[in-house]
Amino acid sequence: MATMKKTLAAATVAASLMLLSGCSGPYSSLDPAGPAAGSVAALTWAMLIGALTIFIGLILLCWYAVRRNNEELSDAEAQRIQNRWILAGGIALPVVTITALLTFGIPIGHSLLPLPLQQGEGMRIDIKARQWFWEVSYPDTDIQAINEIHIPVDTPVDFHISSADVIHSFWSPRLGGKIDAIPGRTNVLRLEANQVGEYSGQCAEFCGGGHAVMGFTIIALSAEDFEAWLQQEGAETND
Amino acid sequence: MTEPDNLHQRFDKVWRNLPGWGALAAVNHTSVGRRFMVTGGIFFLIGGLLAMLIRTQLALPDQDTLSPGLYSQMFTMHGTVMMFLFAIPILEGAAIYLIPKMIGARDLIFPRLSALGYYCYLFGGIIVLSSLLLGIAPDAGWFMYTPLSNAEFSPGPGSDFWLLGITFVEISAVSAGIELTVAILRSRTQGMTLSKMPIFCWYILVTALMIVFGFPPLILASILLELERAAGMPFFDVAAGGDPILWQHLFWLFGHPEVYIIFLPAAGMVSTILPVFTGRPLVGYRWIVMAVILTGFISFGLWAHHMFTVGIPQMAQAFFSMASMMVAIPTAIQIFAWLATIWTGRVVYSLPMLWIFGFLFIFVIGGLTGVMLAMVPFNWQVHDSHFVVAHLHYVLVGGMLFPLIGGLYYWLPHFSGRMPSERLGRWGFWLTFIGFNATFFLMHLTGLLGMPRRFYTYGEGAGWDWLNLLSSVGSFVIATGVAMIIIDVVLHFRFGRKAGSNPWNADTLEWATGTPPPMYNFASLPEIKSRHPLWNQPELLESIPAGEHGLTQIEHGRRETFGTDAITGKLKEVMLLPTNSWLPLITAAVLAVLCVSLLVRSYTVAMVAAAVAAVFLFRWSWENGGHPKAAPLGDKEPEEAPLQSRTTDGSGLWGMVITLLADGALYLALLFGWLYLWTVAPNWAVPDESPISLPMMALSGLLLTGATWWYSGAVKKLKAGNDSGLESRFWVATGTGAAHLALLAWITFASPLATTEYTHDAVLFVMLMFLIFHSSITVIATGLQALRVRFGYVSKKLPYEPVVLRPMWIFTLAIFWCSVASFLLLPIAWGPA
Amino acid sequence: MKTLRAHPLHLFSGLLIWAVYYVVLYGGQGAGCAIAPPPAEAGSSTWLNAVLLLHTLVFATLLLYLAWLAYRSTPAERGNARFLLRTSAALYLLAAVATLAIGLPSALLPPCV
Incomplete structure (x- = not known):
């Protein structure tokens, strides 16, 4: 059991190293060397993780919807389910996501603009x-x-x-x-x-x-x- | 012989295509739709071949399988073929084939227009592809950005092939858009209110209207760029006062709605197929209708997200960024409605469903990366990188090709009367699905690692080697998958087991035609009572071919279908549909001659061809209404409702109004260009004195106003049942209109317009030509109406056509005065820039 | 009390109003920056931001009013009229939301940089 844990840990380390080295490169936007690229890289990672979470959630939901043993529904029940799903997934989910994105995105975008410098000289x-x-x-x-x-x-x-x-x-x-x-x-x-x-x-x-x-x-x-x-x-x- | 067979014989005699080569004269929507789809499929294979060449070149670093020039031609043509020659036409073809059957009609309502559209598409596609064989294909990218695509930087004929050929193809898209809109609104079977329409019709209705508004900006842009290349009019040349960014605005004003024009019909297929295989009505019909309309509108408000790096002020970028994110809402509504449908129903596993699951998987990824791309700072990094290539293929292949193939398998029994093979089909799906993800999933990373698009090669040290190699391997896996599907489809025509009618137990009317369908679709036109006619009235499967419903007379030899009220679906009239005709083929052939002569710059031939095409088009309009080839007075009149040519609110009027919407969109795009250049172009220059005489314009406008007023008055009298002196009234309108036109032409050609030196004057010239074009058509058509009154094809019993022409007069008048105000008066008020 | 008649045009008019709003917003921003650009130092507190915000609020109010009107005019019995007015009400509402969302940047960003 212990060896298996060790192997697993080693594999994880190796995989993340490979992933990280995979992200470096002379043209890599994920290997930033300045503040502009740095803030965008952070944004990229945040969005990638968020997108992956939503994607996996949706696929699991779909899989469960296909697999589950369902009983006959009356039209009224179907209507209730439909409204719940659409309000939660179709409206709330994108609105929350967009709001979160904008809260981080607008300040980042603003910081990248060539506005007059507050201090120092460019x-x-x-x-x-x-x-x-x-x-x-x-x-x-x-x-x-x-x-x-x-x-x-x-x-x-x-x-x-x-x-x-x-x-x-x-x-x-x-x-x-x-x-x-x-x-x-x-x-x-x-x-x-x-x-x-x-x-x-x-x-x-x-x-x-x-x-x-x-x-x-x-x-x-x-x-x-x-x-x-x-x-x-x-x-x-x-x- | 049984009664249904007897009925079938009699209907078939009226509706069948001419034998042998005569099939080329077919106008029937089943034939035309099939041709669209087959042709689109062939173009898809050609586009796919180009993609394989691209992937071969990029498989390893520093390769030179293709020269840079050839590589540019390959990726330009790959995008062009896939977008303009495959995706849009094949979906149009599907809609042309399916819509009349779904709404219980016998044909689309402008059948000759469908046929014309098909031939324009075919000939345009052949012209565009011929450039590839000649080795002079367009090579400035499918987006044709100026100045790269102008005469200086692309001196060869490549760009001309693109501009002229694609514009030619677009005739088919716009005509299909107009026809489908009117067909859905006016030819639904009785009882099909708007809320009982199959959901697919909502998708197609919105798509068709999007085509009507979305294509004109590109058509205008293409005309302007071709004028710049061929006649030296500097619309996009900074030095003369133009602006290359105007091209980008006009292109993406079309280009973004286009993505949704491709996605919506495919999503419509998903919404149609999913309920059939879950055995439960689509969840949230109303929500989906709302989402589709919302998508249609918002997609016009986010074109500039393709232009975040051109240096637009950040606030303006933020408007477009917001709009781009907002489009996630209607998309999410649809996805959750589909999931809820699966949740509430019981899934039947089958080939079409497999493709729909594949669609959900891929499209969700594409949608999520789309939201990421809408973030401006992120976009600045990955714009024009392989990340975008990955995103757009996830959206377009996932959002369009997967549902399309799902639809293909679903409707295959309808086309052929036979079922496809489950086993081969599954192989095809899994190979395509795995190959697709192998090719494009990694491409996200390639882009983040900094590989720009449209690189014909890359160095070894850039860190993109293994990613590109895997992508290339993946693309070959897709190719084997596609090959499987083709083999499956070809084999099924021979070996598939017989399908019978309604093999999937579907709910929509197209399955009541029998498989394969007869040319007239329905021997009798039913009245439907719910949104799912075949689930709630299963007896329709027998009663329709038995002739138990409406419009079963056929002895008169006319092709007919019901015209109904746009909202309530109540019977209004009997529409007369034209039969087989050579005119569409001939007209398209002459237009092809026009296109080629413009390509080789032989303008005399072009002028002759344009004139001949006009003659054929007017000849076409001649065989309508009370013409002996249509339905002259004294023919046997239908029992249920009056023939359409005896009424004044027919489909022609609706078609005219929708056409004018497209026309108006083109005019608005021109107006946008004018105002845009005026405010934004870096070197915009205005002559001290306007080269156009304002008093003369005013005089010409007064003549036009008089003619319009006079014509409208005559039509009003006619509608009230008074046709005394109708011919002379029309002649007066024609004469006054002609005087206006002559004066306008004189102003245009006598004014000292320096069209090759100043963008300002070039735009004025285009505006004047636009006015002349409309005035000419209106005047000639009115003259023809006067003649038709003389021949007795138009009268108080046949008042249909003059009513159709009236909006044209009003439109011509409106754009005239609008032009005077915004192109001549506004600059005076504004003062020199 | 005013009510709306069930007509399919209501399905489109809310978003048409939104489209007009959008054109004027984008055009106004462009024209404002071309004629009298406020300085970049002023950030988002300029006359142009104020005009664009006001423009947003006027249109959003109009659309909200129409949404309420359509909602109130919806008949209770199922059928075509109910379908049309309910859907129209939702579309007016969403058009108002879209208006507010798109106008939001004019409260936060400098207009011409």
């Missing part, structure tokens, strides 16, 4: 999407780059995103959600990295033959390294 980077690469420029400097974006860690960065040709979408899943790059408009996406490191990104809106190879990398540097990088790049561009 930074701005301009991105222009083209078939099939990303032009990166840093306002107030002459620094330009292609597909490679250097940002300082722990600083909110506002990406001002536009397109020179068709519609693209800028998405670095470990840092946060995506926003479209649209000709004639500039959309703003605020991202922040919590750790030094490289974060992959890609185009998420179909934009023609090269859609699948329109990747980019966000390189988060410590504040000092970023300053040094700015100096160095700025000097190179001015040469």
